[in-house]
Every structure is written in C-alpha cells, then in structure tokens.
Amino acid sequence: MNTNGQCEHTAGNTTPTCLPSPMRWSIKCSDVYFLKNPGLNMGWIGLYLNVKSPSQWSWSGGANATRIDYVSFNPSNGFYHTYRQDARFFCFNLMVDDGKKTWEEALEHCRETHTDLTSLNSETEQRLALSEIQHDHITERVWIGLRFFGDHWLWVNGDPLVYEAWPEGDQEHQCPLRKRCGALTKEGHWENWDCEEKVHFICY
Numbered sequence: 001m002n003t004n005g006q007c008e009h010t011a012g013n014t015t016p017t018c019l020p021s022p023m024r025w026s027i028k029c030s031d032v033y034f035l036k037n038p039g040l041n042m043g044w045i046g047l048y049l050n051v052k053s054p055s056q057w058s059w060s061g062g063a064n065a066t067r068i069d070y071v072s073f074n075p076s077n078g079f080y081h082t083y084r085q086d087a088r089f090f091c092f093n094l095m096v097d098d099g100k101k102t103w104e105e106a107l108e109h110c111r112e113t114h115t116d117l118t119s120l121n122s123e124t125e126q127r128l129a130l131s132e133i134q135h136d137h138i139t140e141r142v143w144i145g146l147r148f149f150g151d152h153w154l155w156v157n158g159d160p161l162v163y164e165a166w167p168e169g170d171q172e173h174q175c176p177l178r179k180r181c182g183a184l185t186k187e188g189h190w191e192n193w194d195c196e197e198k199v200h201f202i203c204y
Contacts (some may be wrong), residue, residue, distance in 0.1 A: 046124075094118055095203045096132050096142065103181035103193075106143045106201035107156065114203040117145030119155040120184070121163050129202055130188050141191055143201035146182025148173075148192065154183065165190045 050056045050064075058064050101109060110117045118124050133142050145156045152174070154161060166173055166189065173179075173192040181195035184202070193199075 009060045016193075018112075056147070093204060094129055094132050096138060097203060098200075100139065100198040100200055101143075102198055103143050103147070103195040103201075105198075106203075107145070110145075110201070110203035116157040116204065117143060118202045118204040119145050119157050119159040121159055123163070126163070126165055126184075126188065129184055130186070132202065133184070133200070134188055138186075138190055139199040141183040141193060141199055143199060144182050144184050144190075146190065148176055148180040148182075151175075 047057055050058045090145055096116060097106075097109065099109075107117050118125075118129065120129055129144070146153055147156050152161075165184075170189075173190070175193045178193040179194050181193055183193040183199065184193045185191050
C-alpha cells in the first residue's frame with residue numbers, strides 16, 4: 001500500500017498486494033452506482049474486492065458480482081482507484097409509500113413525486129427492496145415496475161429484464177390472463193397479481 005492508501009500492483013500480477021477494507025468506508029444511501037454521463041469520466045460504484053475472498057468482487061448491498069466487464073486499473077501508475085479518492089457517486093434510493101394503490105395509481109404517483117416504480121435488476125437491488133418492506137404495516141406484496149405487455153414482461157422504466165426472481169416452477173406468470181402486474185412479496189419472490197388490487201408500492 002502506498003502513502004495514499006492505494007493498492008499497488010506488481011508487473012504481471014493482476015491481484016493487488018493489499019485490499020481496501022469495506023469497513024473503512026460508509027455510505028448513507030442504500031447503495032452506490034456510477035451512472036453513465038458524458039460530463040463524468042469517473043465515479044464510485046458499490047463494488048469492492050472481498051477481503052475474505054480476494055478473487056471475489058462483491059456489491060455493497062451484500063451480493064457477489066456475477067459479471068465484471070472491466071476494472072479501473074491505470075497501468076501508468078499501477079494503482080486502483082480506492083475509497084480515499086474524491087469522485088462523484090450516485091445512490092440507489094428506494095421509497096415505500098404509506099398509501100395503498102392499484103398498479104396504475106402507483107405508477108402515476110411514483111412518476112409525479114419521485115422517478116418511477118422501481119425495477120429490480122440484480123440480487124443486490126432485490127435484497128435492498130426486501131429490506132424496505134419487512135414491516136408489519138406493509139402489505140404482503142408490493143407493486144414494482146413490472147408489467148406484462150403483449151407476450152412478455154418488461155420494466156416500465158425501460159430497463160432490460162436481465163434478472164428475474166419468479167418462484168421456482170411457477171408457470172402462471174408466463175401467460176397471465178388477468179394478473180398482469182408484477183409485485184414483490186415479503187418472501188422475496190416476484191408474483192403476477194391483479195392490477196386493480198390496492199397494495200403498497202416501491203418508488204425510486
């Protein structure tokens with residue numbers, strides 16, 4: 001480790017000789033993401049090398065990373081960017097509204113007061129959402145931004161459906177006749193549900 005607290009690499013070695021401890025940094029938001037922006041060339045995401053398993057990258061929300069396209073390593077100085085460097089960051093904030101609404105009402109409310117009904121694009125986002133709904137006053141299922149249109153499910157905010165959490169063996173969601181809106185249950189499963197049902201919902 002150099003004097004700036006950064007992890008060094010030796011020639012031909014892709015594993016840093018030391019690891020930044022995730023216990024050394026704290027973020028008040030649920031998780032951290034870097035959003036692509038033409039005006040930004042670097043920013044923090046909630047990804048770190050796990051000190052218990054040096055070859056494993058993990059998300060700050062608790063899940064292991066399953067796909068790493070690239071890691072920011074600068075060969076000119078041999079350092080990874082670490083937690084001590086100042087950079088912009090973006091937080092993933094979820095809000096469970098106190099009111100109960102139909103799916104359409106929930107969608108309208110989220111778009112008027114926040115951004116949209118939330119999408120859940122990874123195990124980490126799923127865990128974060130689950131942590132927000134484990135309260136007695138929250139309904140057993142909550143609306144998320146999942147909707148069946150035509151012959152497939154999609155996220156209404158335009159995110160690609162790259163992660164799914166339907167119950168194992170469930171086939172009802174594959175061609176729903178009436179229950180065409182997606183909900184997240186407290187057990188951690190997605191469920192196709194009657195869109196006119198009034199339940200709590202998650203905005204972001």
